[in-house]
Amino acid sequence: MSDKVIFDKLFSELKKTQEISNGSITMNNFDNLIRQLIDMLSTHLVNDKRKEILYQLEMLLAQFTSLKRETAALSYEILRDNFLSDVIMDLRSIIAQTEKSVTKILDEADAIASLSQKVTDTKIREELMIKYTNILELCNFQDLTGQRTQKVINLLNEAESVIYKMLHILSPEADLISAPKQDLMNGPQDENNRPSQDEIDNLFNNI
Amino acid sequence: MVDMNINILIVDDYKTMLRIIHSLLTQVGFNNVDEALDGSSALAKLKEKKYELIISDWNMEPMSGLELLKNVRADEQLKNIPFIMVTAESRTDNVIAAKEAGVSNYIVKPFNVETLKAKLATVLGPL
Numbered sequence: 001m002s003d004k005v006i007f008d009k010l011f012s013e014l015k016k017t018q019e020i021s022n023g024s025i026t027m028n029n030f031d032n033l034i035r036q037l038i039d040m041l042s043t044h045l046v047n048d049k050r051k052e053i054l055y056q057l058e059m060l061l062a063q064f065t066s067l068k069r070e071t072a073a074l075s076y077e078i079l080r081d082n083f084l085s086d087v088i089m090d091l092r093s094i095i096a097q098t099e100k101s102v103t104k105i106l107d108e109a110d111a112i113a114s115l116s117q118k119v120t121d122t123k124i125r126e127e128l129m130i131k132y133t134n135i136l137e138l139c140n141f142q143d144l145t146g147q148r149t150q151k152v153i154n155l156l157n158e159a160e161s162v163i164y165k166m167l168h169i170l171s172p173e174a175d176l177i178s179a180p181k182q183d184l185m186n187g188p189q190d191e192n193n194r195p196s197q198d199e200i201d202n203l204f205n206n207i
Numbered sequence: 208m209v210d211m212n213i214n215i216l217i218v219d220d221y222k223t224m225l226r227i228i229h230s231l232l233t234q235v236g237f238n239n240v241d242e243a244l245d246g247s248s249a250l251a252k253l254k255e256k257k258y259e260l261i262i263s264d265w266n267m268e269p270m271s272g273l274e275l276l277k278n279v280r281a282d283e284q285l286k287n288i289p290f291i292m293v294t295a296e297s298r299t300d301n302v303i304a305a306k307e308a309g310v311s312n313y314i315v316k317p318f319n320v321e322t323l324k325a326k327l328a329t330v331l332g333p334l
Binding site for chain 1: 266271319
C-alpha cells in the first residue's frame with residue numbers, strides 16, 4: 001500500500017472520529033487514533049523509515065497512556081476522602097467562629113456604651129465613648145480576615161473544579177463543579193502593599 | 208446642615224460589618240439606618256422605601272457592590288441617590304471602575320469614624 005493510500009485512509013478515519021465527537025478530538029479518541037495509525041502502518045511495513053515512525057508512535061502512545069494514568073491517580077488522591085472539601089469546611093468554620101466572637105465583643109462594647117451614659121463626669125463619659133468607637137473600628141479585622149479566608153476558599157474551590165474537569169476528560173463519568181464567578185473581586189491586599197485612604201482619595205479625585 | 212433623619216441603607220454580607228457601620232452612623236447622629244445583606248435584597252428595599260444615601264461593600268455574591276451601583280445608576284427612580292463604597296478592594300482598577308460606574312465616594316477598609324464622617328460630609332454636606 002502506498003504512503004498516499006495509507007494517509008488517505010488515516011485522514012478519513014480522523015474525519016469520521018471528528019464527526020462522531022462533534023468536531024473535536026478528545027483525549028479518549030486521541031490514543032485510539034494513534035493506535036489505528038500504528039496498526040495501519042505495521043500491516044504495511046515496507047522500509048526502515050516506517051519502522052522508525054512506528055517505534056516513535058509506540059513511544060508516544062506509551063507516554064500518553066502513562067500520563068493519563070498518573071494524572072487520574074493523582075486527581076483521585078487529591079479528591080480522596082473529601083480532603084479538599086474538609087479543608088474548605090474548616091476555613092468556613094473559621095469565618096463563622098470569628099464572626100461569633102466579634103458579635104460578642106460588640107455586645108459587650110454596646111453594654112459599656114449604655115452604662116457610660118449613666119456616668120455623671122462628662123470627661124470620663126466622653127473618654128468612654130471614644131474607647132467604644134475605638135473598639136468598633138478595631139473590629140473591622142473580622143471583615144478583612146473573613147474576606148481573605150473566603151479568597152482562599154474560592155481558590156480551593158477553583159482548584160477542585162479544575163481537578164474534576166481533568167478527571168472528566170480522562171474519565172467522562174466524573175462530576176463537574178463550576179468555578180465561582182469574578183467581578184473585580186480580588187479581596188484585601190497585603191498589609192505592606194495596600195494603599196492608604198489618602199492615596200485612594202488622590203486616585204478617586206483625579207479620575 | 209445635613210438632615211440627620213435621612214434614610215440610609217447599608218449593604219454588606221458580613222453581619223458584624225453592618226453592625227459596626229450602623230453603630231458608627233448612630234454615633235455620628237443618624238438614626239434611620241436600614242441594613243441589607245446583599246445587592247439583591249438592597250435593590251428590593253430601595254424599591255420599597257425612599258433612601259437618601261447608600262453605603263455598600265463591594266465583595267458580595269451573587270450581586271457585587273459594583274453591580275448594585277450599576278443597577279442603581281441605571282434606574283430612573285434611584286439614579287441620583289448618593290452611593291459610598293466601603294470596601295477592602297483597593298486596587299487602581301477597582302477605584303476607576305467604581306468611579307466610572309458613578310460612585311459618589313470610596314472608603315477602604317479598615318477605616319475609622321473620622322474617615323466615615325469626612326466622606327459623609329463630602330457627599331451630603333457639612334454634618
